[in-house]
Amino acid sequence: MREVGRRRRDRVLLAVGIAVAAASAGLYAVALATHPAISTLKGFDLRVYLMGGELARHGPSRLYTWQQQPGIQFTYTPFAALLFALVTSVPFRVLLDVAAAVSIACLTATVWIAFRELGWRGMSRTGVTLLVTGLALWMEPVQRTLFLGQVELMLMALIVWDLCQPDRRWWKGAGTGIAAGVKLVPLLFIAYLLVTRRFRQAAVATAAFAVTVIVGYAVLPRQSAQWWLHGYFLQASRTGFIGTMLNQSLRGLLTRLIGSVASAGPPWLAIAIVTGIAGLAAAALLDRAGYTFAGLMVCALTALLVSPISWDHHWVWIAPGLAVLVDAAFGARSRQACAAWAAAAAAVVAAFGAWPRWWPGGDTGLLQGGLIWYAPVSTFSSGDNSHYVEYHWRGLQEIAGNLYVIVGCALFVLALASAAYALRTWRASQRHRPGTPQPGTPQRSRT
Numbered sequence: 001m002r003e004v005g006r007r008r009r010d011r012v013l014l015a016v017g018i019a020v021a022a023a024s025a026g027l028y029a030v031a032l033a034t035h036p037a038i039s040t041l042k043g044f045d046l047r048v049y050l051m052g053g054e055l056a057r058h059g060p061s062r063l064y065t066w067q068q069q070p071g072i073q074f075t076y077t078p079f080a081a082l083l084f085a086l087v088t089s090v091p092f093r094v095l096l097d098v099a100a101a102v103s104i105a106c107l108t109a110t111v112w113i114a115f116r117e118l119g120w121r122g123m124s125r126t127g128v129t130l131l132v133t134g135l136a137l138w139m140e141p142v143q144r145t146l147f148l149g150q151v152e153l154m155l156m157a158l159i160v161w162d163l164c165q166p167d168r169r170w171w172k173g174a175g176t177g178i179a180a181g182v183k184l185v186p187l188l189f190i191a192y193l194l195v196t197r198r199f200r201q202a203a204v205a206t207a208a209f210a211v212t213v214i215v216g217y218a219v220l221p222r223q224s225a226q227w228w229l230h231g232y233f234l235q236a237s238r239t240g241f242i243g244t245m246l247n248q249s250l251r252g253l254l255t256r257l258i259g260s261v262a263s264a265g266p267p268w269l270a271i272a273i274v275t276g277i278a279g280l281a282a283a284a285l286l287d288r289a290g291y292t293f294a295g296l297m298v299c300a301l302t303a304l305l306v307s308p309i310s311w312d313h314h315w316v317w318i319a320p321g322l323a324v325l326v327d328a329a330f331g332a333r334s335r336q337a338c339a340a341w342a343a344a345a346a347a348v349v350a351a352f353g354a355w356p357r358w359w360p361g362g363d364t365g366l367l368q369g370g371l372i373w374y375a376p377v378s379t380f381s382s383g384d385n386s387h388y389v390e391y392h393w394r395g396l397q398e399i400a401g402n403l404y405v406i407v408g409c410a411l412f413v414l415a416l417a418s419a420a421y422a423l424r425t426w427r428a429s430q431r432h433r434p435g436t437p438q439p440g441t442p443q444r445s446r447t
Contacts, residue, residue: 009124010122010123010124010127011123013123013124013127013128013131014123014124014126014127014130015127016127016131017126017127017128017129017130017131017134018127018130020130020131020134020135021130021131021133021134022134023134024133024134024135024137024138025134025137027138028137028138037093040147041096041097041100041146041147041149042147042148042149043092043096043099043148043149044148044149045148045149045150046092046095046096046099046148046149046150047068047092047149048068048072048073048074049074049076049080049084049149049151050084050087050088050092050095051066051068051074052074052076052080052081052084052085053081053082053083053084053085053086053087053088054085054088055074055081056078056081056082056084056085056219056220056223057085057088060220060222060223061222063078063081063220063223064223064226064227064232069380072240072380073238073239075238075239076182076183077181077182077183077184077212077213077216077227077233078216078217078219078220078223078224078227079181079182079212079213079215079216080181080182080183081220081223082215082216082219082220083182095149096149099149099151100146100149102154103145103146103150103151103153103154104137104146104153106153106154106156106157107133107136107137107142107153107157107316107319108129108133109157109161110153110156110157110160110161110319110320111129111132111133111136111319111320111323112125112129113160113161113164113320114132114160114293114320114323114324115128115129115132115323115327116164117164117292117293118293118323118324118327119327120327128323128326128330131326132319132322132323132326133319135322135349136318136319136322138353138354139316139318139319139349139352139353139354140312140352140353140354140355140369140370140371140372140373141312141313141314141315141316141318141352142316142319142354143354143370144311144312144313144370145313145316148313150313151182152313152314152316153316155179155182155183155186156316156317156319156320158175158176158178158179159175159176159179159186159189160296160320161175162174162175162176162179163175163176163189163193163201163296164293164296167198167200167201170200170204171204172198172201172204173190173193173198173200173201173202173203173204173205173206173208174204174205174207174208175208176189176190176193176205176208177190177204177205177206177207177208177209177210177211177212178208178209178212180205180209180212181208181209181211181212181213182212184233185303185307185310185314186303187209188276188280188299188302188303188306189205189299189300189303190202190205190206190209191280192280192283192284192295192296192299193205195280195281195283195284196283196284196287196288196295213228236251236308236309237261237382237383239309240380240381240382241261241378241381241382241383241384241385241388241390242255242261242264242308242309242384243255243256243261243264243384243388243390243391244377244378244381244388244390245372245373245375245376245377245378245390245401246311246312246377247309247310247311248304248310248311248312248314248315248372248402248403248404248405248408249304249305249306249307249308249309249310249405250268250271250272250275250305250306250405251264251265251268251272251307251308251309252309252310252402252405253402253405254267254268254271255268255390256390256391256393256401256402259386259391260384261384262384268308272305272306275302275305275306275412276302276306278302278412278416279298279299279301279302279305279306279412279415280299280302281419282295282298282415282416282418282419283295283296283298283299283302283419285419285420285422285423286298286415286418286419286422286423288423288426289419289422289423289425289426290422290426291418291422293320293324294324294415294418295419297317297320297321297324298412298415298419300317300320300321301317301321301408301411301412301415302412304317304408305405305408305409305412310404312370312372312404315352315404315408318348318352321348321411322345322348322349325341325344325345325348326341326345328341329341329342329345344414347407348407348411350371351371351403351404351407352370352404352407353370353371354369354370355369355370355371356369371400371403372400372401372403372404373400374396374397374400374401375390375393375397375398375400375401376389376390376393376397377389377390377401378390
């Protein structure tokens with residue numbers, strides 16, 4: 001009888017997943033067809049990538065001095081410039097469309113891997129993957145990634161695929177090291193490998209990252225010296241105004257609250273160190289208790305919070321994070337717990353949703369909105385200026401303009417509590433049931 005009920009539930013879940021994914025994809029296709037290309041797939045950041053590639057090929061001396069406009073420079077590693085140089089011959093519009101298609105595929109693959117790691121199998125895994133992917137496509141970080149021509153979804157998929165390989169794979173960690181060679185924030189995942197006692201995988205990731213640095217030095221020696229030895233990689237201000245609303249990190253929030261980039265630096269560093277240690281500890285505890293993928297997502301959340309710059313599109317990691325919340329709702333042991341986890345998932349969808357900007361002065365474009373955009377933003381700003389609008393937010397603007405950080409901090413506290421509870425539960429089960437599988441074994445199946 002229970003098996004019949006489970007099969008019925010799986011069929012319903014599959015039908016709902018297909019309906020949501022189809023509606024989401026259809027709405028996106030309609031939006032693309034009925035809106036000007038510049039309002040749907042503008043590719044602003046992709047142009048910066050390609051210019052970095054062009055400079056790496058034909059004018060390397062200008063790689064880190066060129067400005068597309070004030071405050072907009074190439075801010076990635078020499079290795080990244082060499083990668084982008086490989087596609088500079090592709091027509092821009094073709095490359096932007098291909099990047100969007102590949103990014104959507106990477107989003108789907110990431111969610112698919114997430115539910116595999118969470119123990120889902122068969123029809124139920126297909127249904128819940130389609131459901132979460134359909135919802136995630138209409139999250140503002142995902143839409144901004146597609147709009148700007150960013151690589152966040154590709155890097156996320158590479159890291160998740162890499163770190164969810166079995167530990168016996170000798171090359172596990174290499175993908176993470178390469179991702180860190182493009183953008184530095186994934187370096188925190190190497191620390192995650194260390195605290196979860198995957199020392200060989202951490203060594204592989206470190207070696208892969210080192211290879212990207214060596215390649216950069218071999219082809220662009222002067223630019224590599226500028227980036228690594230002259231400290232360009234530490235200059236967060238090279239990306240523009242650190243306090244801009246688009247920077248949804250703890251440093252961005254503190255800068256906006258304190259009203260000064262320089263004054264916010266010391267308290268941010270102290271808070272970032274504490275947050276980083278606590279986040280890695282929670283990830284390690286969840287991994288030890290057998291919730292390996294949840295631990296990986298806590299590491300990703302920690303990286304978003306402590307990074308000096310976490311643009312709104314960096315928060316695409318909320319998609320596999322949503323998978324963890326959905327899994328927790330389905331696996332809850334009581335209706336109250338199920339409702340609580342489901343409410344958390346719904347709150348994440350609402351907070352990160354790509355809502356139209358219907359408020360006065362907002363853009364009515366369908367694809368670029370989101371609750372954070374309720375707050376005004378200093379566009380293409382650089383340096384520091386007391387007149388920047390982020391320093392003068394009032395009321396709901398403060399909440400909306402810091403929304404991702406606020407939600408991220410709430411999820412971080414939930415992660416800390418969940419880690420402590422998971423470890424306590426696991427220890428109790430070990431005392432009473434000696435035959436319980438050791439930490440790190442796959443989570444319960446959802447078939």
